Amino acid sequence: MNKYFLILVFTLCFFTIKAQNSNDEILFTVENDPVYVSEFTRVFNKNIELVKDESQKDVDEYLKLFVNYKLKLKEAKTLGLNEKKSYINELSSYKTQLASNYLTDSKVTDELIEEAYSRSINEVQASHILIRLSENATPQDTLQAYNQLLKLRNRVFNEGFEAVKNEVHDGKNVYAEDLGYFSSFKMVYDFETAAYSTAVGEVSMPFKTKFGYHIVVVTDFRTSRGERTVAHIMIDNQKKDQSQDNPESRINDIYLKLQQGEDFESLAKQFSEDQSSASKGGMLSPFTGGQLSSLKFENEAFALEKVGDISKPFESEFGWHIIKLYDKKSVESFETMKGVLQEKVKRDSRSQLINESLISTLKKQYKISDKRPDLNYFVTIVNDGYFVGSWKLPADFKANETLLKIQDKKITNGDFGSFLEKNQKRQMPKTSIKNLVDTSYDAFLEKQLILYKEENLEVENQDYANIVEEYRDGLLLFDLMETEIWNAAKTDSVGLQKYYKDNKENYFWNQRVDAVVASSAKKATIKKVQGLLLDKKTPEQIKETINSEKTIDVIFTSGIMDAQHQSLPESFQFKTGISEIYKFNDGYIVANVLTVLTKELKTFEEAKGSVISDFQNYKEANWILSLESKYKVTIYPAVLEKVKKQLNK
Numbered sequence: 001m002n003k004y005f006l007i008l009v010f011t012l013c014f015f016t017i018k019a020q021n022s023n024d025e026i027l028f029t030v031e032n033d034p035v036y037v038s039e040f041t042r043v044f045n046k047n048i049e050l051v052k053d054e055s056q057k058d059v060d061e062y063l064k065l066f067v068n069y070k071l072k073l074k075e076a077k078t079l080g081l082n083e084k085k086s087y088i089n090e091l092s093s094y095k096t097q098l099a100s101n102y103l104t105d106s107k108v109t110d111e112l113i114e115e116a117y118s119r120s121i122n123e124v125q126a127s128h129i130l131i132r133l134s135e136n137a138t139p140q141d142t143l144q145a146y147n148q149l150l151k152l153r154n155r156v157f158n159e160g161f162e163a164v165k166n167e168v169h170d171g172k173n174v175y176a177e178d179l180g181y182f183s184s185f186k187m188v189y190d191f192e193t194a195a196y197s198t199a200v201g202e203v204s205m206p207f208k209t210k211f212g213y214h215i216v217v218v219t220d221f222r223t224s225r226g227e228r229t230v231a232h233i234m235i236d237n238q239k240k241d242q243s244q245d246n247p248e249s250r251i252n253d254i255y256l257k258l259q260q261g262e263d264f265e266s267l268a269k270q271f272s273e274d275q276s277s278a279s280k281g282g283m284l285s286p287f288t289g290g291q292l293s294s295l296k297f298e299n300e301a302f303a304l305e306k307v308g309d310i311s312k313p314f315e316s317e318f319g320w321h322i323i324k325l326y327d328k329k330s331v332e333s334f335e336t337m338k339g340v341l342q343e344k345v346k347r348d349s350r351s352q353l354i355n356e357s358l359i360s361t362l363k364k365q366y367k368i369s370d371k372r373p374d375l376n377y378f379v380t381i382v383n384d385g386y387f388v389g390s391w392k393l394p395a396d397f398k399a400n401e402t403l404l405k406i407q408d409k410k411i412t413n414g415d416f417g418s419f420l421e422k423n424q425k426r427q428m429p430k431t432s433i434k435n436l437v438d439t440s441y442d443a444f445l446e447k448q449l450i451l452y453k454e455e456n457l458e459v460e461n462q463d464y465a466n467i468v469e470e471y472r473d474g475l476l477l478f479d480l481m482e483t484e485i486w487n488a489a490k491t492d493s494v495g496l497q498k499y500y501k502d503n504k505e506n507y508f509w510n511q512r513v514d515a516v517v518a519s520s521a522k523k524a525t526i527k528k529v530q531g532l533l534l535d536k537k538t539p540e541q542i543k544e545t546i547n548s549e550k551t552i553d554v555i556f557t558s559g560i561m562d563a564q565h566q567s568l569p570e571s572f573q574f575k576t577g578i579s580e581i582y583k584f585n586d587g588y589i590v591a592n593v594l595t596v597l598t599k600e601l602k603t604f605e606e607a608k609g610s611v612i613s614d615f616q617n618y619k620e621a622n623w624i625l626s627l628e629s630k631y632k633v634t635i636y637p638a639v640l641e642k643v644k645k646q647l648n649k
Contacts, residue, residue, distance in 0.1 A: 030067075040643065091471065091472060091475055098464065102457055125181045161217050202218060203215055228325065229286045229325075232297075234320065235272075250555075266521070274319075368445070386428070386436065406449065489612055507602045511574050511596070513560070513561055534578050542554065
């Protein structure tokens with residue numbers, strides 16, 4: 001499980017704020033560490049709706065949890081876990097990760113989100129011609145590519161895209177491709193913008209992306225396909241051991257039953273091998289174009305026109321399917337999609353626009369002039385070795401001289417010199433030394449401004465400071481639990497074996513049957529099947545007798561089944577022989593129970609996962625008792641009574 005997620009779980013219920021007002025009373029102490037009323041009431045009010053255990057909504061019960069949390073933090077600090085290098089490094093890494101959410105320009109971000117939404121509701125169909133070009137191409141190469149595309153643009157107007165495509169596409173330097181329909185975030189931002197800015201039937205002027213220079217030909221705009229809600233019946237085509245009909249034959253049998261008028265939901269419950277949806281009649285969560293991992297499944301779903309339509313059987317990467325359309329919607333509202341779009345914008349190439357705006361804001365905040373400082377000294381010491389990655393700072397480099405100041409922070413020549421040395425590459429397009437130094441300084445200044453903002457975020461932004469404090473405690477608690485409980489429980493083989501022996505009554509297989517179950521929509525049919533089973537007929541012989549090429553009246557399912565198996569009703573009697581007929585899932589079933597597997601003790605290996613989990617809980621409970629003995633907890637009853645009155649209003 002993701003470590004950050006576990007830390008969030010730990011701190012979700014116990015988020016603290018250090019700042020206390022002068023009238024704040026102490027609710028309890030752990031040794032000499034005070035815990036204030038404001039902290040406890042804030043935590044209680046914030047998380048009470050998330051607590052599922054009703055007993056923990058009681059103030060006294062919740063206080064016990066909170067005291068245990070504080071005891072664990074006290075132990076973590078006593079053990080010096082907050083001084084571990086790994087802890088310090090991970091906290092630093094998290095702060096950097098978190099800070100990225102605050103190092104942005106919200107106005108520009110909002111504009112880009114709105115633009116992305118407007119594009120997401122309309123798909124553009126386009127083709128393009130690309131001339132590959134390095135991002136550091138010389139002016140001569142850039143001009144040549146631009147002029148070449150102008151000529152190709154004229155040819156597309158006169159001859160049509162297909163004719164030009166067939167002649168110029170080589171898959172190496174020149175690409176001419178049909179791109180189909182796409183919407184926001186499917187292409188790099190510059191390309192997406194050019195496509196959405198070009199009218200249908202028009203060809204754009206040449207434009208640049210990180211891949212080179214393009215022209216784009218727009219052939220259509222259409223409303224996005226929106227969202228579909230479908231159910232499906234799936235037969236797995238990946239099973240190594242098929243104990244019944246092959247997947248294609250089985251799905252075709254089910255399709256024939258649908259054609260005969262049988263209920264889709266009922267058949268999905270009986271036969272679909274997608275365990276996550278079968279019990280829900282095959283229903284899947286709503287999805288949009290591009291969201292599913294199977295393009296085949298998606299296209300089949302979007303091809304259904306009317307609610308209630310059912311597809312023919314088809315095969316995807318995961319198995320054979322039949323789909324039924326339950327709902328179709330257009331693109332969701334802006335407010336619904338805003339959060340998702342915001343995350344996509346941050347990860348997309350358009351984030352550079354946000355960064356440029358942020359830098360402009362930071363320059364104003366910290367009063368940094370747009371005029372560069374005198375960089376002539378660096379122009380004199382950098383040479384052509386820089387373009388092949390061999391340049392080094394001279395021995396007499398004036399490292400300590402101040403280059404600029406951001407508030408009270410002094411940035412030296414040494415800082416910029418190290419930046420220059422670190423960012424040279426073995427192969428770089430040659431330019432003038434002055435241009436190299438100027439552009440390098442601009443990149444260096446951006447980095448320093450963001451670094452300074454990040455270093456001072458806890459002072460400048462209280463929200464950020466609060467979340468960092470939350471994570472500090474959560475990270476400590478995670479390390480403590482991992483050391484004292486989780487790893488200890490997993491590696492204590494003697495303790496695990498003893499715990500298993502002392503608690504065997506908790507580790508049993510439930511009663512199961514090895515059975516063959518026949519299902520049909522018709523009671524008369526299932527009664528006939530029952531008679532044939534009593535006559536010792538096999539499932540294959542029964543299917544030959546009852547089913548035909550065009551009519552499937554009975555389907556068999558076989559294997560080891562417990563009381564929760566999808567093929568068995570709750571009232572099913574676990575005894576050998578031919579069962580009575582049961583009405584189940586809008587149909588009928590009868591079973592031939594070959595063997596009843598009685599409730600039996602799991603071996604240690606079979607129960608090991610559950611044993612480890614239970615043993616961890618056992619060790620933690622005893623560990624908490626030891627912490628209560630180690631650290632004195634003093635609760636102030638009068639203050640607690642005030643808190644109860646306040647929280648129980």
